[in-house]
Amino acid sequence: MARPFSIHRVQRRLGKGLFWLYCSLSYIFLLAPIVVVIGTSFNGPTETVDASFDFPPKNLSFHWYTQIPRTQFEALGLSFALAAISAVGACLLGVPAALGLVRSNLPGKALIAAIFRAPLQIPSIVTGIAFLQLYYLVGDLTGLYWQGTLAGLALGHIFVATPYVVGTVTAILQRFDRRLEEAAVIHGATPWRAFRRVTLPVIMPGVYAGALYAFMVSFADVPISIFLTVPGFVTYPVEIFFALENDFDPSLMASASVVILVCLALLLVMQRVVGLEVLLRTGGGGGR
Amino acid sequence: MFSFILVAASQLVFLERSFFKDLGLGRTGKDFILDNYVRFFTDGFYLNTLWVTVKTSALAALFTLLLGFPVAYLIARMRSRWAMVLLASIVVSTFITIVIKVYGLIVIFSASGVLNKTLLSLGLVSGPYSIFGKETGVVIGLMHFTLGFGVLLLYSVIQTIPRSFEEAAQIHGASRWRVYYRVIFPLALPGVTAMVLMVFNMCMGAFTSAALLGGGRVFTLPVLIQRTVFMDIKYSMAATLAAVLLFSVILINILSIYLLRRMRAAHLVTV
Numbered sequence: 001m002a003r004p005f006s007i008h009r010v011q012r013r014l015g016k017g018l019f020w021l022y023c024s025l026s027y028i029f030l031l032a033p034i035v036v037v038i039g040t041s042f043n044g045p046t047e048t049v050d051a052s053f054d055f056p057p058k059n060l061s062f063h064w065y066t067q068i069p070r071t072q073f074e075a076l077g078l079s080f081a082l083a084a085i086s087a088v089g090a091c092l093l094g095v096p097a098a099l100g101l102v103r104s105n106l107p108g109k110a111l112i113a114a115i116f117r118a119p120l121q122i123p124s125i126v127t128g129i130a131f132l133q134l135y136y137l138v139g140d141l142t143g144l145y146w147q148g149t150l151a152g153l154a155l156g157h158i159f160v161a162t163p164y165v166v167g168t169v170t171a172i173l174q175r176f177d178r179r180l181e182e183a184a185v186i187h188g189a190t191p192w193r194a195f196r197r198v199t200l201p202v203i204m205p206g207v208y209a210g211a212l213y214a215f216m217v218s219f220a221d222v223p224i225s226i227f228l229t230v231p232g233f234v235t236y237p238v239e240i241f242f243a244l245e246n247d248f249d250p251s252l253m254a255s256a257s258v259v260i261l262v263c264l265a266l267l268l269v270m271q272r273v274v275g276l277e278v279l280l281r282t283g284g285g286g287g288r
Numbered sequence: 289m290f291s292f293i294l295v296a297a298s299q300l301v302f303l304e305r306s307f308f309k310d311l312g313l314g315r316t317g318k319d320f321i322l323d324n325y326v327r328f329f330t331d332g333f334y335l336n337t338l339w340v341t342v343k344t345s346a347l348a349a350l351f352t353l354l355l356g357f358p359v360a361y362l363i364a365r366m367r368s369r370w371a372m373v374l375l376a377s378i379v380v381s382t383f384i385t386i387v388i389k390v391y392g393l394i395v396i397f398s399a400s401g402v403l404n405k406t407l408l409s410l411g412l413v414s415g416p417y418s419i420f421g422k423e424t425g426v427v428i429g430l431m432h433f434t435l436g437f438g439v440l441l442l443y444s445v446i447q448t449i450p451r452s453f454e455e456a457a458q459i460h461g462a463s464r465w466r467v468y469y470r471v472i473f474p475l476a477l478p479g480v481t482a483m484v485l486m487v488f489n490m491c492m493g494a495f496t497s498a499a500l501l502g503g504g505r506v507f508t509l510p511v512l513i514q515r516t517v518f519m520d521i522k523y524s525m526a527a528t529l530a531a532v533l534l535f536s537v538i539l540i541n542i543l544s545i546y547l548l549r550r551m552r553a554a555h556l557v558t559v
Contacts, residue, residue, distance in 0.1 A: 015464060023362050026355045027374075030381050030435055033392025036402065040395060053395050055402045123493020123537060125510040126530045129517065133527065220385035223495040226514065237387045237496075244391060244500055253395075256388045263383050267376070 041253035064254040072255045075239035079219055086218035087211040089158040094165025102173040119160045128227040131156045148230035156228050157218040165210030172206035205274040212270050324528035341508040345491035348430035349484045352438040360442035382436025389432045390500045421503035429497025434487045445479025492537050509533045
């Protein structure tokens with residue numbers, strides 16, 4: 001027997017359909033540029049530059065992947081090295097900071113916490129120019145100019161990346177039951193051993209998640225790097241930025257696709273190691 | 289920790305520079321003057337830049353909320369394994385550097401790109417439609433920068449709202465729409481305001497998408513700062529612009545938090 005016709009059911013179906021359509025449009029908006037970049041990178045050799053941007057791609061080939069210039073590889077290398085240094089540096093600064101913030105009863109704890117969060121609130125272009133001015137000042141005083149050096153670049157990146165680690169580790173520490181540590185000490189463990197064997201394994205997912213955030217933030221940054229790099233020593237995003245300002249080089253799509261795949265791989269590894277939920281819970285709540 | 293405070297303090301080094309006069313070629317005078325600030329607040333060009341920055345950021349934050357909220361809700365309430373896939377694709381798109389996304393946008397919106405070919409063949413536009421050098425383009429670029437963050441934040445907010453609240457409302461006869469705007473939205477409002485403010489902050493400082501999609505015609509403060517450093521080589525003017533940007537961000541944030549508190553006190557919003 002056919003179900004009786006109900007205007008309410010039709011309305012509900014329609015509403016649900018519209019909702020799904022709306023969400024799909026958001027997704028298309030969000031993902032279209034990435035799909036297009038990957039897609040066009042497989043275009044075969046073309047007669048005009050315009051044709052190399054065809055989507056869907058024609059004459060599928062890896063042509064543009066063989067055309068990636070040296071400068072882009074060098075920039076990629078620098079970006080990876082820098083991101084790794086920033087992630088490690090941010091952890092070295094951020095983990096003790098988070099422990100101090102959650103555990104100690106320092107006066108002015110709120111102020112210190114605010115200072116640690118500050119780099120997230122300051123517009124990154126302001127951070128960039130502040131570091132540039134700082135390096136000029138230090139250079140004038142000591143004769144050592146830091147702009148255009150790996151150390152100078154890394155310092156700027158660590159500055160913006162540390163709050164993410166502080167956020168993710170704090171989020172985990174706040175839920176951590178201190179009695180576990182106390183139990184370990186009662187059973188004869190030294191405080192250091194208790195920390196290493198009990199606390200550290202618990203906060204490790206937060207450290208991983210924070211390190212990943214730090215890595216990604218550093219790897220994606222333009223506004224700070226643009227002030228702290230010099231020609232011949234640029235990070236990958238800055239390299240593409242200038243390339244886009246000047247002219248279109250289809251080989252960019254190939255290297256960009258490589259970067260997208262590497263980001264994807266990194267996230268898959270993270271998903272395997274700590275799970276996406278940890279990344280979201282800790283990052284969404286505390287990181288930003 | 290001490291070193292960190294040192295770094296935080298050093299952030300204000302540039303403020304000092306903003307009080308000196310530019311002598312050209314990056315040299316600055318020694319006298320303490322307010323010239324740069326006077327110039328900023330009397331020159332229509334600079335004031336307009338500030339206005340464009342605030343306007344595009346506010347629009348981007350608003351649209352991020354409009355596009356992001358339903359998606360975040362969808363993922364948070366999905367019970368199948370697909371939720372993880374949808375979430376993962378948001379995370380991926382968030383973490384990919386904005387330069388690459390802008391690159392994709394340029395390909396999509398170029399005169400012979402996918403979109404224009406489709407629009408032209410459908411007869412929807414007479415000539416190729418372009419977003420470059422327009423504020424629309426800048427807003428679209430900013431949204432690509434923030435939408436992923438927005439969705440992830442809203443997702444974590446909506447997840448904390450127990451599903452049973454919605455069910456209770458539905459059992460008592462509330463329509464789907466009513467559940468949304470009487471139950472979910474008010475409960476999510478603190479998170480929503482936090483997200484909107486954060487996205488607004490991000491946009492105010494966003495440089496890349498505004499610089500590339502503005503095409504040298506739309507100037508936001510970050511774009512102007514970079515140009516002042518690299519093209520005009522006027523460090524103290526750039527420092528002034530940076531200071532104005534920083535303090536307008538702080539001011540707008542304080543103001544909106546204050547307004548929200550007032551509204552809460554007057555029971556205009558039930559948070």
